[in-house]
Amino acid sequence: MEKLIKKYNKPDSILVISSYPEKGVLYSGKVCAVGGFAKNTIRSVKKYLARKGQKRKIIVLTVTTGQEEIYVEDGILVIRIFERNNVLSYLSIFKTVRKFNKVKDTLVEFEFASFGDTKTAGFFPLTLMFLRLLEKNITLVLHQVTPSLDELWGHVGFKKNSLKLYFFNLIIKFFYFALTLFPQKIVVLEEIFKQRLAGLTDINKVTVIPHGVDKKVRKISKNSARAKLGIKKDEFVLLYFGYLTWYKGADWIIKNASENIPKTRKKKVKLIIAGGESFTQKNKPHYRDLLVKIHNFTRNNKNISITGFVEEKNIPLYFSACDLVVFPYRTVISSSGPLSLAFSFGKPLLMSSAFKDYFLSSDFSLALNENGLCEDDILFTMGEKNLFNIVKNIDKRKLAKLASFSINVAKKRSFTVLGKGYYDLISSKIESPVTSPVKLFRWLKLASFSN
Structure with a gap:
């Protein structure tokens, strides 16, 4: 290990702290899910540098x-040292970071579930404080921006x-304040998430870089995919892709x-539900109840199938076989990875009205205009029959327009295109003073009355 540290501990190296998939896997x-995003982002930066x-x-x-x-993969040194749900594992990160004392540019990818449960995530701001004390040039990518749990009550159980919900709303506001206190630069993945941070951090250090789209996915013909999955040619296939979770509306669309x-x-x-139980929620009692509810709806129903977790090699099968991808989210807390995959495959799609604020992002609204569409053409309300009436x-004409919209967004959000933006931001040196204790106490006083 010492030889690798000496080889990679260079002033122009980039340090990344993030979830990350196994060797040879995306x-x-x-x-x-942040793991695949991080790997795609790093690859795009490497390609830009090349x-x-x-x-x-x-x-x-x-x-x-x-x-x-x-190990080393594609020239990237990967060090797996953090045990999920183990607060003491932060010490392993601190110890290893110190060994790369010459490296200043640091990219941190954060999602609540990346490093473990609520207790473990609660200590994550200390990591950012430690990095700042070591004079690292920190770029924090926030994958979730949800300073209120009011629309997530069913997801968190x-x-x-309730009074408990009110109490946790105060805690999560303070957490976002602490999380964004130390990084010099913050990245969010949609314009709406930047707006949500207003009042919680210095908005001037927040940059919007949309969720990248992987344009190098393997595509196969629709007929071939259907033959392998046993789907008839005359069937109209709706695809829900992703984990079975409350906020993504898995139970709603199945019912x-x-x-x-x-x-x-x-x-x-x-309807094909291409996904399985949540990686991060599977052991929580309220989530087990949700799964029971879901499986009760699908019992003896030949029109609905649940695949379980879809391995990477089989992802193209489901997207290629479907006619329409649907996103029945009750609320949006992060930029959707499955939505990015729908763009990758150029599929027609419909989204719940929870995605309405996505159109605050200029590339989204521009893609609509370029394809002669309006928001009502792509959004549906969560009424009982609205989606199925659509x-x-x-x-076919409407489906073709929706597919063209996806292809258009994919071009604008390609990881290849975004690589430059990430590299420029990671490398930039921005002086961002840490908020003073006086400002902190003033903010806490205001936050306590805002609920």
Whole structure:
């Protein structure tokens, strides 16, 4: 290890702290979804540097997937030292960071579930404080911006409008304040998430870089994919892709499909739920109850199938076989990875009205205009029949326009295009003074009255 540290501990190296998939894997079931995003981002930065004829070494400190290990993949040094749900593992990160004392540019990817449960995540701001004390040039990518749990009560297992929910809203506001206190630069993935941070941090250090789209996915023909999955040519296939979670509306679409698919007589509609239990919630009692509810809806229903976790090699099968990808989210707390994949495959898609604020991002609204669409063409309300009324009446012309929208967004959000933006931001030196204690106490006083 000492030889590798000496080789990678250079002033122009980049240090990354993030969830990260296993060697040879991009979309993994062993780490949270941020892992694939981080790997794609790092690859895009490396490719950008290669086009410029430059080389900078990259070190990734990440979570274990069974045991601690150190290896080099595609020229990137990967050090797996953090055990999820173990607060003491932060000490391993601190110790390892100090060994790379010459490295200043640091990229940190954060999602609540990246490093473990609520207690473990609660200590993460200390990591950023430690990095700042070591005079690191920190770029923090916030994958979730949800300073209120009011629309997430079902996801976290709280009662709606409860005192417990009110209490945790105060805590999460303070957490975001602490989380954004030390980094000199912050990245969020949609314009709406930047707006949500207003009042919690210095908004001037927040940059919007949209969720990248992987344009190098393997595509196969629709007929071939359907043959392998046993789907008939005359079936109209709706695809829900991702973990079975409350906030993504997995239970909602399954319930509504079981009630409304039999009524869409002109189309032989089939719903495929391409995903399994949540990697981060699977051991929580309220989540186990949700899974029971979901499976009760699908019992003996030939029109709905649940695949379980989809391995990376099979992702192209489901996207290629479907006619329409649907996103029945109750609320949006982060930029959607499955939505990015729908763009990758250029698929027609419909989104719940929870995505309305996505159109604050200029590339999203521009793609709509360029394809002669409006928000109402792509959004549906969470009424009992609204989605399936759209499905019942949708025609080939509308599907073609929706597919064109996806292809258009994919071009604008390609990881290849975004690589330069990430590199420029990571490398930039911005002086950002840490908020004074006086400002902190003033903020806490205001936050306590804002709920």
